Amino acid sequence: MSVALHLSWSSCHRGEDRAMASLLCNARIQLTDTLEQMQQGTLMRKVKSKSWKKQRYFKLQDDCMTIWYQSKRTGKTESAFSISDVETVREGHQSEVLQSLAEEFPPERCFTIVFYGRRGNLDLIAGSAEEAQCWVQGLRQLIDVATTMDQREKIDQWIRDWFQKADKNKDGRMNFKEVQHLLKMMNVDMNEDHALRLFQQEQLEDKGTEEMAMELIDKYEPSETARARHVLSADGFLMYLCSPEGSIFNPQHRALWQDMNQPLCHYFISSSHNTYLIQDQICGQSSIEGYIRALKRGCRCLEVDCWDGPNGEPIVYHGHTFTSKIPFREVVSTLGKYAFKASDYPVILSLENHCSMEQQEVLAQQLKDILGEQLLTTTTDGHIPTQLPSPEELKHKILLKGKKIGRLEDMLDGPGDEVPDVSDDDNGAEAEEERRRAKKDKETLAQALSDCVIYCKNVSFRGFQEARSHSRPSEISSLSEAKARKLIRDAGNEFVRHNAWQLSRIYPSGMRTDSSNYSPQEMWNVGCQIVALNFQTAGMEMDLCDGLFRQNGHCGYVLKPPFMRDEETLFNPSDPSSREGLGPITLTIQVISGQQLPKVANCKDGAIIDPLVRVEIHGVPADQAHQETKYIENNGFNPRWDETLQFQLHVPELALVRFVVEDYDKTSRNDFVGQFTLAFANIKPGYRHIHLLSKDGTGIPPSSLFVHICITKPPDPEQD
Numbered sequence: 030m031s032v033a034l035h036l037s038w039s040s041c042h043r044g045e046d047r048a049m050a051s052l053l054c055n056a057r058i059q060l061t062d063t064l065e066q067m068q069q070g071t072l073m074r075k076v077k078s079k080s081w082k083k084q085r086y087f088k089l090q091d092d093c094m095t096i097w098y099q100s101k102r103t104g105k106t107e108s109a110f111s112i113s114d115v116e117t118v119r120e121g122h123q124s125e126v127l128q129s130l131a132e133e134f135p136p137e138r139c140f141t142i143v144f145y146g147r148r149g150n151l152d153l154i155a156g157s158a159e160e161a162q163c164w165v166q167g168l169r170q171l172i173d174v175a176t177t178m179d180q181r182e183k184i185d186q187w188i189r190d191w192f193q194k195a196d197k198n199k200d201g202r203m204n205f206k207e208v209q210h211l212l213k214m215m216n217v218d219m220n221e222d223h224a225l226r227l228f229q230q231e232q233l234e235d236k237g238t239e240e241m242a243m244e245l246i247d248k249y250e251p252s253e254t255a256r257a258r259h260v261l262s263a264d265g266f267l268m269y270l271c272s273p274e275g276s277i278f279n280p281q282h283r284a285l286w287q288d289m290n291q292p293l294c295h296y297f298i299s300s301s302h303n304t305y306l307i308q309d310q311i312c313g314q315s316s317i318e319g320y321i322r323a324l325k326r327g328c329r330c331l332e333v334d335c336w337d338g339p340n341g342e343p344i345v346y347h348g349h350t351f352t353s354k355i356p357f358r359e360v361v362s363t364l365g366k367y368a369f370k371a372s373d374y375p376v377i378l379s380l381e382n383h384c385s386m387e388q389q390e391v392l393a394q395q396l397k398d399i400l401g402e403q404l405l406t407t408t409t410d411g412h413i414p415t416q417l418p419s420p421e422e423l424k425h426k427i428l429l430k431g432k433k434i435g436r437l438e439d440m441l442d443g444p445g446d447e448v449p450d451v452s453d454d455d456n457g458a459e460a461e462e463e464r465r466r467a468k469k470d471k472e473t474l475a476q477a478l479s480d481c482v483i484y485c486k487n488v489s490f491r492g493f494q495e496a497r498s499h500s501r502p503s504e505i506s507s508l509s510e511a512k513a514r515k516l517i518r519d520a521g522n523e524f525v526r527h528n529a530w531q532l533s534r535i536y537p538s539g540m541r542t543d544s545s546n547y548s549p550q551e552m553w554n555v556g557c558q559i560v561a562l563n564f565q566t567a568g569m570e571m572d573l574c575d576g577l578f579r580q581n582g583h584c585g586y587v588l589k590p591p592f593m594r595d596e597e598t599l600f601n602p603s604d605p606s607s608r609e610g611l612g613p614i615t616l617t618i619q620v621i622s623g624q625q626l627p628k629v630a631n632c633k634d635g636a637i638i639d640p641l642v643r644v645e646i647h648g649v650p651a652d653q654a655h656q657e658t659k660y661i662e663n664n665g666f667n668p669r670w671d672e673t674l675q676f677q678l679h680v681p682e683l684a685l686v687r688f689v690v691e692d693y694d695k696t697s698r699n700d701f702v703g704q705f706t707l708a709f710a711n712i713k714p715g716y717r718h719i720h721l722l723s724k725d726g727t728g729i730p731p732s733s734l735f736v737h738i739c740i741t742k743p744p745d746p747e748q749d
Contacts (some may be wrong), residue, residue, distance in 0.1 A: 035325075037413055058093045058174055060125050063167040068093075070100060071164065074154040079129050082154070085166075093171060113175045113183075113730070114497055115326075116145045118168045120161075125355070126318060140165050146725030147307075148564060149449035150318065171605075173201045174721055179268065182408035183730040189611045191345040245269055255702065259621035270735070277717035277738065278579070278707055285582035285721045289374070294502070294532050295594045298377070298597070299578045299585040300535050303356060303544075305345050312351045312424050317363040323564050324367040327578055329432075329443045330377040330534075330559050330586035333360055335384050335392060343388045357392060361399045368427060372584040375423035377485060377559070380431040382478070389475035390722075391692065396429065396481055405483050413438050416530070417484060420586050427728075430485035430505060430534075431478070434470045437503050440480065485532065494521040496531065505559075507533040509539075510547045517555050522601040528556030536561045545568035553577070554602035554683055556593040569687070569722045573647055575726050576685050576706030586707075590682035603647040605679035611745040616676045616686075616709070618644055619737040620658050626665040626721075627729050629692045629700040638665040638692040640702060642734065644674050648684035648709075665702075686708040688719050688734060714738045 058064070073083045075098070084101040090109075096544045097109035109335035121136035122128045130139075136243035137158035142151040155161035194203030223452060247615055249272060250256045250265035273280040301323045305315045320331060343357040368376045398406055405426045409418045415436070468478075483503070490496065490506035508516070513535045516524050527533070535552045537545075544563040546572055552560040562574055581587055592600045592608055601607045629638060644655035654676055661668035678684050687706040703721030719734040 043572075049333050053500055055503075058171070060093070061167075061170070063163050063170070064089065064093060064227040066710070067096075068168045071160055072156065076126055076154060078132065078526065082130075087153075089167070094175065095209040101227055108130075109140045110144070111488060112168070113177075114144050114148070115142055115168065115172055117143045117172070118165050118205075119143060120165055124150055124152050124318075127154075130154075137161060140726040142168065145727040146591070147322075147567065151585075162301060163265075164236075179272070200327075200703075205376055226517065227407075235474070235638045259321060261645065267606045268714070271731075271733070273556050275716075275718050277705075277712060277719050277736065279684045279711050279713040282580045282711045283506060283582070285584060287581050287586075287588040289421040289584075289586065290419045291588065291594070292376075292419060292502070292530075293423070294452055294528065294558060296420065296558060297560070297577060297587055297589060298330055298558045299326070299328045299574065300534070300559040301328050301564045302332055302386070303334070303347060303563065304328075304331040305333060305360065306352060306563070307545050310347055310350065311353070313347075313353075313538065315346045315353045315355050315543070317355060319361060319565065320363045321367055324364075324376075325371050326564065326575070327371050327583045327585040329372065329374060330379060332379045332381065332561065333357070334381040335388075337384050337388050341388065341391060343384050343392050348383055355431045358395050358399070361395050364427065365400050365403060369425055372582070372586075373424045374584050374586050375426045375428055376421040377430050379485075379559075379561075380429055382431055382474075386473075386475050389478045393475060393477035393481055394621050400427055400582065404429070404481065406481060408437070408483060414484070414501075414503055415534070420584075428483065428485055429481045431482050431487055432474050433486040434471055434474055434476060434479040436501065437483065437486065472689065480681065493520060493527050496527060500531060502531055505534060507534040507536060509658050510535060510537055513557065517551060517602070521555055521603050522599065522607070524555040524557075524601050525593055525598055525602075526596055528558065529594055532559060533557045534559035534561060537563065548647070549573055550592055550683075550685065551602075554649050556589055566705065572687060572704055572706045572722075573728065574685065577708055577737045579706075580711050592682075602683075605651045608680050613677045613679045614743065615679055615741040616681075616683055617673060617737075617739040617741070618675075620644070620670045621737060622667065622669040623665075623690065624667060624733045625731050625737065626668070626690060626702055627723075627732055628665070629726075637663040638700075639663060639694075640665055640668050641693050641699070642670060643689045643691065645687040646676050646684055647676065647687060648678065649680045651679045651682075652684055665692075681709045686712065688721075688736075690721060690734070703729055712738060712745075713741070714740050 068091065069086075070086055070088035072084055072605070074082050074087050076082045085098045086097060086101055088096040094112045095109055095111070111282050119141040121139055122131050124141045125135075127139045127141065128238070135158075137664065138155050138161050140153055140155075142153065142160055143369055144150065150252070153164075155164065161731055174597075179358075209417075210508070246256055246265065249269040251268065255265060266549075269275050272284070274623055279352055301319075303322050304319050305317075307316050307319045307322075308314050323331060332731040333345055334348060335345060339354065344354045345357050345360050346352045346354040364376070364378065377422075380392075382389065397406075403426065405428050407412055408713070409422050447604060447618045473627055486501075486504045488504045488506055488509060489498060490512075513533075533556075535557050541563070544566045546566055549560040549562060550573055560574075562570060564571065567660050577587055580587060592598050599607045623640060623642070626638060626640055628636075639660045639662050641658050641660040643655055646652050656674040656676070658670040658672040658674075661670065683734050685708055687702045688702060690702040693699055701724055703723065705719045705722055714739050716735070719727055720734060721734065723729050723730040
């Protein structure tokens, strides 16, 4: 148990006069006039809609890392949140709710607090522009502190947060009853007599030291005295283990480390389905927040469903359902603002067009007017492409995916006949069918919108042979998950070869009205690039998506393995032996211990979790596997497993490894506690920490696992 916890108990028990606020102060926060004003509290309006505007009293707690607010009418504290939960603060009318109130409240009094994950935003209206600026600037100062904390500071903050929660009477001190409650909240199962003895203790210190390399001592040892003696203290060793260098994720792979000069079809591309939805597909809310959240997560392919709207303005919603509607103009404005904040590489806007010819003209005009030079309206070199351009060539460009009249060649050669010619290789029946389709497109598709489609022309998929004979690299086919599975089953190798030169998009079944997801892994196994998922729905499927795209600077593009970029490849995911190279490698994982695991959602008051760890391998069918440890009874604070799990990987280049912590329940399904997923290629062997994520994919510091990783490769026969 940490020294900090012991010292805090001791100080509180002695009843020192100083308040808990001074005990818990963060040394990195300088108390400015702005923060002092926030600590005094401010009356603001919390708004949820045009009709729901309630006055709430907001106050920054003395620890400068927690904000609570209470009803003006009842005086009851409604809620509280930690600064570490806040991603950013937006000024003015930058939410749909505040935009709807623009005539009633000026932008300088409005701001939005945006939280990590799928938690809803908090829209606020201050009494004056000065009060709004005070909170905006103060929150941004505190967010900067929270986001730059090292692991030691995160652990200290975690302890401070729990002390605040356990101090029920808010008197700045903790009696033994409150300490007992604190232990249960922190997942510590402790005998009452033993807890009382610790409570009465004056001071405990860890004295162990470890000699490490000088560069590690210089970098991670917090004590000047220890550094001078060339030793690493326990705190220094912990800081090293919990640092990026001590993480299971290779820190070199967090930055951009892959070749970005290959054709687009050689990359897996982070892609979302029905991006405008933030709930279900039937009655859910449509919101520009869906686009903002997806883009901030590095998503590079977004979907928009367009329909005729009132006053000649196209709208976006899930057609023939009860989902709410948003103007297409707002979607495009949001795209223009956020497209390249998380990544410089191209964004593909997948347009599902249900508009009349008149409103298609409006779609095209709004795309051009709002996006300007960001919208790609011609090929990168002005010539007919023989292959797709690279992400590097398309930096800061937005590509429209949709139907197109004729072919790209016709557009580059200038205006042609109403019905484009076909190649001499086409037989009569195929030529006639192509002419018929082109004529139909011309009758139902506005030329201005067609001209915005360059490298991603939608075409129907009629088999791999026809695609190879008549299709172009600049064309793309969309397949349902069921159709894709059948192709994987029946023609796995042909699917891999097809995806080596042309883009494929996979989308969820229409039966997934609850916005659930299919596993993207089986689609990636055959090289499908645009595997669209419902980003608003947490779960294993989105964990895999986040895990794959966590690498390469989080840019939304991950280079496929060499054997999936060759148009003549023999690889078939159902037959691992078709991958040329060495035999299977062995991945050995020793699950040692856990640290400060969180409580499960909706747990019974006082319940302590019984954690177990499951390691899952997601890859080609031969590599799919999972193993788990035993559960540790009543210990979520510092459980120790010391169990070894071992896996054989035949195609490690496609494997993802998912670490899951669950609360064991012998009578029903285990409850989720935390997870972390990464590509096998990003694993760093040795003693490593795994920093756990919530179901939403956001951090839950300082919760972690401590493991040892060993990767054993088969001997190379050429070196024998």
